Amino acid sequence: xxxxxxxxxxxxxxxxxxxxxxxxxxxxxxxxxxxxxxxxxxxxxxxxxxxxxxxxxxxxxxxxxxxxxxxxxxxxxxxxxxxxxxxxxxxxxxxxxxxxxxxxxxxxxxxxxxxxxxxxxxxxxxxxxxxxxxxxxxxxxxxxxxxxxxxxxxxxxxxxxxxxxxxxxxxxxxxxxxxxxxxxxxxxxxxxxxxxxxxxxxxxxxxxxxxxxxxxxxxxxxxxxxxxxxxxxxxxxxxxxxxxxxxxxxxxxxxxxxxxxxx
Amino acid sequence: xxxxxxxxxxxxxxxxxxxxxxxxxxxxxxxxxxxxxxxxxxxxxxxxxxxxxxxxxxxxxxxxxxxxxxxxxxxxxxxxxxxxxxxxxxxxxxxxxxxxxxxxxxxxxxxxxxxxxxxxxxxxxxxxxxxxxxxxxxxxxxxxxxxxxxxxxxxxx
Numbered sequence: 001x002x003x004x005x006x007x008x009x010x011x012x013x014x015x016x017x018x019x020x021x022x023x024x025x026x027x028x029x030x031x032x033x034x035x036x037x038x039x040x041x042x043x044x045x046x047x048x049x050x051x052x053x054x055x056x057x058x059x060x061x062x063x064x065x066x067x068x069x070x071x072x073x074x075x076x077x078x079x080x081x082x083x084x085x086x087x088x089x090x091x092x093x094x095x096x097x098x099x100x101x102x103x104x105x106x107x108x109x110x111x112x113x114x115x116x117x118x119x120x121x122x123x124x125x126x127x128x129x130x131x132x133x134x135x136x137x138x139x140x141x142x143x144x145x146x147x148x149x150x151x152x153x154x155x156x157x158x159x160x161x162x163x164x165x166x167x168x169x170x171x172x173x174x175x176x177x178x179x180x181x182x183x184x185x186x187x188x189x190x191x192x193x194x195x196x197x198x199x200x201x202x203x204x205x206x207x208x209x210x211x212x213x214x215x216x217x218x219x220x221x222x223x224x225x226x227x228x229x230x231x232x233x234x235x236x237x238x239x240x241x242x243x244x245x246x247x248x249x250x251x252x253x254x255x256x257x258x259x260x261x262x263x
Numbered sequence: 264x265x266x267x268x269x270x271x272x273x274x275x276x277x278x279x280x281x282x283x284x285x286x287x288x289x290x291x292x293x294x295x296x297x298x299x300x301x302x303x304x305x306x307x308x309x310x311x312x313x314x315x316x317x318x319x320x321x322x323x324x325x326x327x328x329x330x331x332x333x334x335x336x337x338x339x340x341x342x343x344x345x346x347x348x349x350x351x352x353x354x355x356x357x358x359x360x361x362x363x364x365x366x367x368x369x370x371x372x373x374x375x376x377x378x379x380x381x382x383x384x385x386x387x388x389x390x391x392x393x394x395x396x397x398x399x400x401x402x403x404x405x406x407x408x409x410x411x412x413x414x415x416x417x418x419x420x
Binding site: 009040076106187188 | 284304305311314317318327371
């Protein structure tokens with residue numbers, strides 16, 4: 001299908017982008033989620049603001065112990081090693097399994113996170129990290145913990161007048177353990193269940209269960225899951241009250257595999 | 264909107280509605296009908312072209328996002344040596360029947376050959392997951408790509 005008519009603007013700086021947002025424009029980065037929704041007329045914006053050319057929108061900066069990933073950094077750039085160190089290894093392994101390479105060449109980490117599709121990969125992974133989403137609004141920047149950014153299905157902590165500018169993550173020690181598992185019957189399709197577990201030496205392990213048709217389940221202390229993956233996965237999923245036994249089974253398996261992989 | 268972009272090496276300016284996607288611009292405005300349109304929501308891969316040096320879904324790039332871009336559709340690869348090897352491989356291995364998926368397949372195949380010179384069969388199949396072929400069962404396509412990869416590795420040693 002073809003999209004309904006919309007106007008297009010390419011703001012040259014962040015103030016212009018915020019002004020367009022104030023006028024009701026729909027922000028778009030790589031367009032790999034919004035694009036299909038436009039073509040299928042699931043999204044009917046009157047105006048679209050293309051953020052891709054904003055200064056500093058894409059790119060990775062290392063400042064002390066914090067890695068700042070511009071919201072417009074593509075999945076492909078992360079897959080190809082744009083983020084340094086152990087953190088970069090982990091993020092690259094996630095990025096490589098997002099959709100397909102031609103999609104990863106355009107799709108961005110910030111666009112995907114802000115879109116907040118419950119089955120999206122960054123929605124399922126970033127809440128495990130002790131970092132922040134950097135939001136820019138008319139009053140300036142504010143930081144929201146990654147674990148609290150996605151509030152529901154296509155719902156985030158972003159206010160109507162704010163844009164996601166960057167993701168800030170900590171540099172991770174080489175000994176960091178990581179487990180990640182998602183269920184796709186075909187590589188690249190939307191996940192039916194995704195889980196991950198991050199174990200940074202000296203800190204409580206953290207875990208996320210996602211693709212739930214709800215906000216991801218974030219475990220700030222996943223020590224019990226790490227110690228007894230099968231039993232604890234079953235207990236946790238039982239608390240969610242999932243109606244479909246197949247989805248509940250996949251959720252249990254995802255949590256267990258993620259925990260075992262990070263053992 | 265007035266839209267300026269480079270297509271197959273030629274600077275082009277055309278008039279387009281912002282909602283028109285690149286595949287329709289290529290086919291309808293520039294009469295480059297080698298780019299095929301399948302699902303129009305990013306799943307089938309038939310419309311894959313090269314944008315600014317990397318494969319992209321032309322059905323998901325609406326006109327505004329193409330402004331200033333350099334686009335290479337299947338017609339733009341006529342003189343490309345990697346694509347020539349792939350064309351021969353596709354022919355030799357019967358990697359197409361109806362040919363509808365082939366332009367997108369070739370753009371992705373070329374990316375695999377250049378980006379992943381050591382890809383094995385499993386990796387090639389994974390990389391092809393975003394391009395649907397309903398004729399061949401992929402065997403010939405995979406063989407053709409593996410053949411070009413092997414030939415290039417042989418030539419490099």
